[in-house]
Amino acid sequence: MRARHGRGAVIAIVGLALLAVVSYTGYAGTTVYQQLESGRRQLVAAQAGISAAARSADPTELRVSADQLRQAERDFSDAGRRARNDPALRLAAGFPAAGRNLDAIAHLAGIGADMSRAGEEAAAVAIQVAALKQQYAGRTLTPDDLQVVLRQAQGIARDYSASTQAIGQQLRAAHRERALVKTTNLVGPLKDAYGALDRALAEADTAFLRFQDVRQVLSDFMGVRLPA
Secondary structure, eight states: OHHHHHHHHHHHHHHHHHHHHHHHHHHHHHHHHHHHHHHHHHHHHHHHHHHHHHHHOOHHHHHHHHHHHHHHHHHHHHHHHHHHHOHHHHHHTTSHHHHHHHHHHHHHHHHHHHHHHHHHHHHHHHHHHHHHHHHTTTOOOOHHHHHHHHHHHHHHHHHTHHHHHHHHHHHHHHHHHHHTOOOTTSOHHHHHHHHHHHHHHHHHHHHHHHHTOHHHHHHHHHTSOOOO
């Protein structure tokens, strides 16, 4: 009778331990999702702010966007670390289907962090350009003014050539990470997330090509066509 009671106690303890593991795994997975979602919201908000600032040329609005991009990078980086290193999630990754999806989540977080860092570099340049627009706000630009602006634009191009290179590096890193993921066997919501990501990467590539043309960027912000 005592032996049977002892076995029952052991089974109960094992059951509680398994329940704790399952609960923690669920908690860890929920935390990763929340970090990814927070990063996505911050990134979307920053993109909207930068687009609005392209019309208003408000450096304050751009600084808010830069802060959002930094928070997005932190959120995505935290999600990626947890997805890769959390003991319970790595245990779950031992099952092939779960492993594929967890790896895809980790790569998704990495790409989000890469894109956030690229955005931070772009925002830093945009803040300088917005300050230049404020310098000439309310004035009708003369041909001489345009030449001065062009020289200042060339100065910005020299000062931020490193930023342009960094943006290119981050986008290339994002594409390398994306190439590691096949979406065929992913769960539906994750597959949809990668579809949205692919569109965002294509838009980022196009924006980067335009971003490299400092004269065009300044023309857009200043609202005038600068001389070649």
